Amino acid sequence: MTAPAQRVVSLLPSFTELLFAIGAGDRLVGRTAWCDYPPEALRVPSVGDGMPPNVEAVAARHPDLVVLYRSGPNITAAEQLERLGIKTVLLDLNRLEDLGPAARRLGVLTGRVASADSLAGAMDSLASQPAAPGSQSLVFIVWDNPAIVIGAGSYLDRLAALSGARNVFHDIGSPSAQVSIETIAARDPDFVAVLSDSAVPPRYAGRPEWRAVRAVRARRFLFLPGQLFGRPGPRVAEAVRELRRRLDRAP
């Protein structure tokens, strides 16, 4: 058992949020440009956008632990950091089920086991809940040309189910996929969910080909702020309630 890490660099907004949530926020000495929650995180120096990580900028913070999301470029960066003698941890974080284990792991690494376990317990029980009853359906459209939608491999799919709305592309296993507008029209979702901080209908809403989709025609958009919905994190229960509230409020 090694000593708890004292100088941590987090290279994913979700990890930054988790570290603050388990009370290890004061150990953070580096974050990405995208880590904007909680507000205290903004006081931690940024090491860039992290895509891919700037290894030198990370090393310059003299961390004793770097937490990275498991992806090709990050694995390379982690190897480079290890060669510099800096301990790294690669964690998966695509689905809601990944949140609990990630929180526990961060708790062990920073010596905040008790609070990490209670947070992880809450998130595990949320992740194992059955889908909430409801007859509404939605599609998450991440990009319009070509149309890219969210599939079952993303936490957003589960988040929708817990809020009582069915993702019409639940049958696609990957986190996101290119589909044709015709497929979206045929599956006829009640709502189009858009990750956006403003409530301005997306540009494509005015284009003729998108009018074949009923929810676009009727302007049934759900605008989900990126800070809360753009990534899985400790506030996922809040995200579920917020989505439920928006579904109830919709005409």
Add this chain to the structure above:
Amino acid sequence: MKYVLLAVAAVATLAAAVLLGPADVPLRDVLGSPIVWQLRLPRAVLAFLVGGALGVSGVALQALVRNPLADPFLLGLSGGAGLGAVVAIAFDLPGPWALPLAAFVGAVSAMALVYRLGLIGGAELDPRILLLGGVAVGAFAAAITTAIVSLAEATELRNAFLWLWGGFSGASWTTVLVILVYAPLPLAVLAAAARPLDLLALGEEPAQYLGADVRRLKRLVYLAASLLTAAAVAVAGVIGFVGLIVPHLCRLVWGRLHRALFPTAFLVGGTLLAAADTLARTVVAPRELPVGIVTALLGVPVFAFLLRRWTVS
């Protein structure tokens, strides 16, 4: 007979494109279905027109640079279009047409630059200078594009590349209209150049002796073919291999006279791309493949076969 077969293939492909799709449209409802009218039909027509434009542009450019490996995108156009698209997203240019328009402007700027390079020191659009200039301008544009992508803080930029990879997701009657209004002029210029292009195949000097105004011919053909390709980029992104394969296929079947090559390249290109898009929409449903991947998967084996025939004979 060959023409009849081609016409039948074109009509059959368009029919298949309209009848097949992920949404269930019963045969008797086809004429009244909004899915067919608003999505499938404009998409099939657009794919056909873009394929035709790329086929014709490929024939013209291969004749111009007298190089069988020339592709409409070789002369820097794809690099310029990519730069335009990324600029539109990075600077958040407003309006639904910002991205295609910026890609068009980028492609035309790259073309103008290569054109200017092709005239330096009285080079008079020497094919070698054009090809080298095209590669250089394309690489330069790609470098600026990559710099913007790595420096700008917009995750959407990744999606600019998806768009660039080509596809007909954004097809509507409006985009069909854009091509229909735009394409006839460059197509007419190229059709009028059919006979002089036959002469150019003999070499620039013999063509000159036989009465072709080679200087004017090369400039007109270059501009018309490039503008045609730039329009294709604006509505469908960069779709490879159609402009490369179709001219070869057509020369194999219809010979070397441009009077026959231009119309057949239009029909073969259109048929091929409409078929490729139908496959892209249907084979992995509910997902969709970028159409450029389908054209490459179909095109490369055909090309390898052609290369073999070509080197054997």
